[in-house]
Amino acid sequence: MSSVCLKIMTILCLSGTATSDPGSSGVVLKEIGRDVTIQCRNPQKDQESLALKKGLNMEFDVFFNRHDSKKVTIAMDFRGRLQYNGLFPNIDILIKNVTSKDTDTYWCVYNKFGTPVTKNGEGSILLVVTEPPRDSLVPRPPCDQSNNNNNYMILVLVVIGAAVLLGIIICLLVWIITKTKSLRSAKKPRRVATNDVYEEMRGTIRL
Structure with a gap:
């Protein structure tokens, strides 16, 4: 519970409060089995790649795309339930059927080759996956x-x-x-x- 609170505080400090506008950053609450869309938007020009990273320290690559290649790389844990739409650098990434393991911070990270500097794009979120209400889990008696x-x-x-x-x-x-x-x-x-x-x-x- 403390790790979740830490993640919430971190992303709020870095990205501000959540809004409903495209490319906004914030906390997103989803029930288990729902879908979530991460709208990555490039804040600067001349970026050459986009990576959707997971984790407070961006230690896990979920999605990777280069602007000069149509080939993308999707992490094994997300294959079969991750879809993307749009053209580089503005890409919408859809994660289907989220589970409790998907609760984490997701960063839209843009990189320019030849320079060590990476830029956090708009759309980074903290995804919190919750249990559905108890009423929906209890089947109706026959x-x-x-x-x-x-x-x-x-x-x-x-x-x-x-x-x-x-x-x-x-x-x-x-x-x-x-x-x-x-x-x-x-x-x-x-x-x-x-x-x-x-x-x-x-x-x-x-x-």
Whole structure:
């Protein structure tokens, strides 16, 4: 922990606070498995090579490129997960799938052949790789999926039951209405008028 604090203090003193501008220097926090881009920018002209060095004392070469050659050199530990983009001297270096071992200081170092002086370019960073949040590491219990399936089945059954009940009610209402209309439309029996009174009156008149 003390070494990390020392690195943070060192790079802050040498490079200033972190910013989001291209080629800026500062502390970069990344979770394990994420990617980080180091944007190396040349502060002076007439530089002939760029080396991305790792370590507080720049003791480990991660990446090397000469301006007069398209060939680059990548350290064994970073092969397969390091990509670069751009033209010398302004090159963006992408490190994929960072691990806790990648936590360190990274320097963009430019060199002019024939002179012993090297220049620290813009873009040097202190990379701090952290563990992801605990919530993202805990897998969801399998019962959650089964509970969701059970809730879905219950909902489907309720909907089907409601639809069947509604269909029965509609059929019953249609049957009642049809039956009522049929009873109303049935013909009532007619009363046949008798002529008994008329015949009796005729017989009385004859007498």
